Amino acid sequence: MSRAALKRLLAPRSIALVGGAWADAVAAASRSIHYTGEIWRVHPKRSSSPGTHYFRSVDELPGAPDATFIAAPNVEVPNIAAALARRGAGGFVCFAAGFSETATAEGQRLTDDLGASAGDLPFFGPNCYGFINFFDGAALWPDQVVGGRRERGVALICQSGTIALNLLFNERSLPIGYVLTVGNQTRLAVEDLIELLCEDDRITAFGLYVEGIKDAARFARAVEKARAARKPIAIVKAGRTEAAARTARSHTGSLAGADAVFDSFCRQAGLARCDSLATLCETLKVLHAGGPLPGRRVLVMGASGGDMAMTADASRDLGLEFPPIPDASATRLREILTDRVHLSNPFDFHTHAWFDRPALRSMFCVAQRSGFDAVGFMIDCPPAAKADPASYVAVIEEFIAAFPGAPTRGAIISSLPESLSADMREKCLEAGIIPLQGQRQALEALDLAAAIGEVWATGDRVELRAPRHRDHFSQHPGNNLLSSHQGTSLEDRTLAEHEGKAALAAFGVRVPRARVVSPRDAADAAATVGFPVVIKAASAALEHKSDVGGVVMDVRTSADAKSAAERLSRLSDTLLVEEMVADGVAEILIGMTVDPQFGQVLVLGAGGVLTELLRDTVTLLPPFTAAAIKAALMKLAVGKLLTGYRGRPPADIAALVETALACTRYAQANVDTLLELDINPVIVRPAGRGAVAVDALIRLAQEH
Numbered sequence: 001m002s003r004a005a006l007k008r009l010l011a012p013r014s015i016a017l018v019g020g021a022w023a024d025a026v027a028a029a030s031r032s033i034h035y036t037g038e039i040w041r042v043h044p045k046r047s048s049s050p051g052t053h054y055f056r057s058v059d060e061l062p063g064a065p066d067a068t069f070i071a072a073p074n075v076e077v078p079n080i081a082a083a084l085a086r087r088g089a090g091g092f093v094c095f096a097a098g099f100s101e102t103a104t105a106e107g108q109r110l111t112d113d114l115g116a117s118a119g120d121l122p123f124f125g126p127n128c129y130g131f132i133n134f135f136d137g138a139a140l141w142p143d144q145v146v147g148g149r150r151e152r153g154v155a156l157i158c159q160s161g162t163i164a165l166n167l168l169f170n171e172r173s174l175p176i177g178y179v180l181t182v183g184n185q186t187r188l189a190v191e192d193l194i195e196l197l198c199e200d201d202r203i204t205a206f207g208l209y210v211e212g213i214k215d216a217a218r219f220a221r222a223v224e225k226a227r228a229a230r231k232p233i234a235i236v237k238a239g240r241t242e243a244a245a246r247t248a249r250s251h252t253g254s255l256a257g258a259d260a261v262f263d264s265f266c267r268q269a270g271l272a273r274c275d276s277l278a279t280l281c282e283t284l285k286v287l288h289a290g291g292p293l294p295g296r297r298v299l300v301m302g303a304s305g306g307d308m309a310m311t312a313d314a315s316r317d318l319g320l321e322f323p324p325i326p327d328a329s330a331t332r333l334r335e336i337l338t339d340r341v342h343l344s345n346p347f348d349f350h351t352h353a354w355f356d357r358p359a360l361r362s363m364f365c366v367a368q369r370s371g372f373d374a375v376g377f378m379i380d381c382p383p384a385a386k387a388d389p390a391s392y393v394a395v396i397e398e399f400i401a402a403f404p405g406a407p408t409r410g411a412i413i414s415s416l417p418e419s420l421s422a423d424m425r426e427k428c429l430e431a432g433i434i435p436l437q438g439q440r441q442a443l444e445a446l447d448l449a450a451a452i453g454e455v456w457a458t459g460d461r462v463e464l465r466a467p468r469h470r471d472h473f474s475q476h477p478g479n480n481l482l483s484s485h486q487g488t489s490l491e492d493r494t495l496a497e498h499e500g501k502a503a504l505a506a507f508g509v510r511v512p513r514a515r516v517v518s519p520r521d522a523a524d525a526a527a528t529v530g531f532p533v534v535i536k537a538a539s540a541a542l543e544h545k546s547d548v549g550g551v552v553m554d555v556r557t558s559a560d561a562k563s564a565a566e567r568l569s570r571l572s573d574t575l576l577v578e579e580m581v582a583d584g585v586a587e588i589l590i591g592m593t594v595d596p597q598f599g600q601v602l603v604l605g606a607g608g609v610l611t612e613l614l615r616d617t618v619t620l621l622p623p624f625t626a627a628a629i630k631a632a633l634m635k636l637a638v639g640k641l642l643t644g645y646r647g648r649p650p651a652d653i654a655a656l657v658e659t660a661l662a663c664t665r666y667a668q669a670n671v672d673t674l675l676e677l678d679i680n681p682v683i684v685r686p687a688g689r690g691a692v693a694v695d696a697l698i699r700l701a702q703e704h
Helices: 003-010 021-032 074-087 105-118 161-168 190-197 216-228 251-255 258-269 277-288 305-314 327-337 357-367 390-401 422-430 439-458 497-505 519-529 558-568 610-614 626-635 653-669
Strands: 014-019 038-042 067-071 092-094 131-133 138-140 153-158 176-181 203-210 233-237 298-302 374-378 409-414 434-437 473-475 481-484 489-494 514-517 533-537 551-555 575-579 586-595 599-606 617-620 674-684 691-693 697-703
Touching (some): 003 067, 003 190, 014 021, 021 038, 021 067, 021 138, 067 074, 074 092, 074 105, 153 190, 153 277, 161 176, 161 203, 190 203, 190 216, 203 277, 216 258, 233 258, 258 439, 277 439, 298 305, 305 374, 327 357, 357 390, 374 439, 390 422, 409 439, 497 653, 497 697, 514 519, 519 533, 519 558, 558 575, 586 653, 599 626, 599 653, 626 653, 653 691
Parallel strands (some): 014 038, 014 067, 067 092, 153 203, 203 233, 298 374, 374 409, 409 434
Antiparallel strands (some): 131 176, 473 481, 533 551, 533 575, 586 599, 586 674, 599 617, 674 691
């Protein structure tokens, strides 16, 4: 696929419209955006008129179109694509549906035919709404165009045409330069467009709506390229599922669902993952007006104690920080506002200076130069058609007038989305002020922009550590066989617990002293290991021994060991006798699993009986570092236990981190065969006494 052809497609000087009513809509969209190039209509039956000439086929066109919109029956599309390829066209939009999205053999056949017929031509779709280029004035778009020409703006890339329309219809003054829909992503995927458009200096940021990533490795490279070009990305990803856990048989697999892995990728790669289109719009406005925030230190101010109280409440689960106003600034603010105003953050400055414009400007000047990463002025204006907003507008104008030269980012925040007029939003944008609409969405946007800034500042990168040919494997539901489309048959094998522990110990995981014996030798083995001990059924077929009574804890005498061995012999003819670790401060789960798209991931969480009860976990992608693992552990609710909680001793966090790193080393060494690794729990002992993996499950794929 030629990059030059893709550029022709996005900024065409000639457009061919193939089809009837839907092609008529594209012609209307082209007129509304004042497209100045050639428009050629193609229809096999329509009669020409003085205003519109119809060609019977692509072969009759007077030249090779730079861009073509195909709204013909799906069975005709491959032949039309082939004709465009013969003519040397730039590319096309396949509006027609009924391809791979139908999940039918016929749909897949048509998709394959389309790909082959198009040759190297770039194309959007199938099942795609098209695109609008507000920079160059082109619209291959079968609907209304809302918006005008732009010199700078964000690029919206959406899998859904309806979502793209929703964003296009926004009343939030989001500066949009491109709207691009990708449909089935048969040829052009989200990552292709990011890679190409990174080179466009007019684009300030990317906004994505995706339901699935076509190629995770290429997507990761495109994200990295956008970061290198200083073009931040905000994304909404729908379809939160547990698809990656369907075949999981460990706690790790069930906890590291597809959505948790994607969330971790966004967090580590520096993407702002938004939960709603409203937050996406607000975040993109922040990113458009100056890029990511350098930090999370925010001052929010307003003339209402209620607004400030709600700001604090609405931010309670975000990472924003509201530090006190520095002493020097506080002194100056007291001089301006007198002692009638209590200084705090969020900052209620009351209405004492509401009509004193010089005092307002002085106050805003001080606030905007007090060392915060962002300063937001919260205000809702009355609608001009029903009331007089003059005094509100005047206060906003003073905030804007105080801004030039300020080292911070300035924002106007309305608690309700509709309480900030279009005129005022545009005035703010022209001045470099961010007009944010909706209190919660505004705060989320600032938080997400700061999260991107933090990742960019560290220089950290995400690595994908995927098995070779992992995309060729699929799990057969209900059995333990994997199949390869290349013809290789693989068996899913679970190591016995003592085998798994031995394998991990070779990479640095500390495990209990233990013996593997027959039931008749269990008492002697217990005495050798040293009481108290734990005795377990050691069969590899028993993956969750506790569920079937396959574990006897706190065995303290030879008589008790004999009795336990007799009971366990009904489950297994081999027993594992190991030391019992009795001085644990916390029980932690450490696991590795393989996400179908992003490869190996590390899961850390509450272990033991709390694993399923709390579901308190965090997921990490490579590279795995001691600092990243420690930071992740501290995010857990059970992380408080590790630092000493209510008089309990602090845990050996360093040993726990090293245990996790040892697991990642084992996983990397076995990247092509490891399916799941689950240590649950690691018993973390008091500081200086280590961490011990007292249970381990390892599942491997091997040729059968």
